[in-house]
Amino acid sequence: xxxxxxxGGVNSLxxxxxxxxxxxxxxxxxxxxxxxxxIAGFPTQRIRENKIxxxxxxxxxxxxxxxxxxx
Numbered sequence: 670x671x672x673x674x675x676x677g678g679v680n681s682l683x684x685x686x687x688x689x690x691x692x693x694x695x696x697x698x699x700x701x702x703x704x705x706x707x708i709a710g711f712p713t714q715r716i717r718e719n720k721i722x723x724x725x726x727x728x729x730x731x732x733x734x735x736x737x738x739x740x
Contacts, residue, residue, distance in 0.1 A: 686701070
């Protein structure tokens with residue numbers, strides 16, 4: 670795979686990725702999801718910046734459960 674060669678070896682890809690998006694662009698969302706989950710084979714979680722700024726306990730708990738389910 671070209672990605673592994675550029676990063677220096679088979680085990681150089683991350684185990685998971687958390688992306689904080691500045692916008693709600695569906696193009697960026699789908700590109701990250703496609704690359705991580707389909708092409709490179711690691712789970713991803715995308716979060717919009719404005720959601721973090723006003724996150725309450727319920728949002729943080731739900732986000733934690735989503736991340737934990739992907740481990």
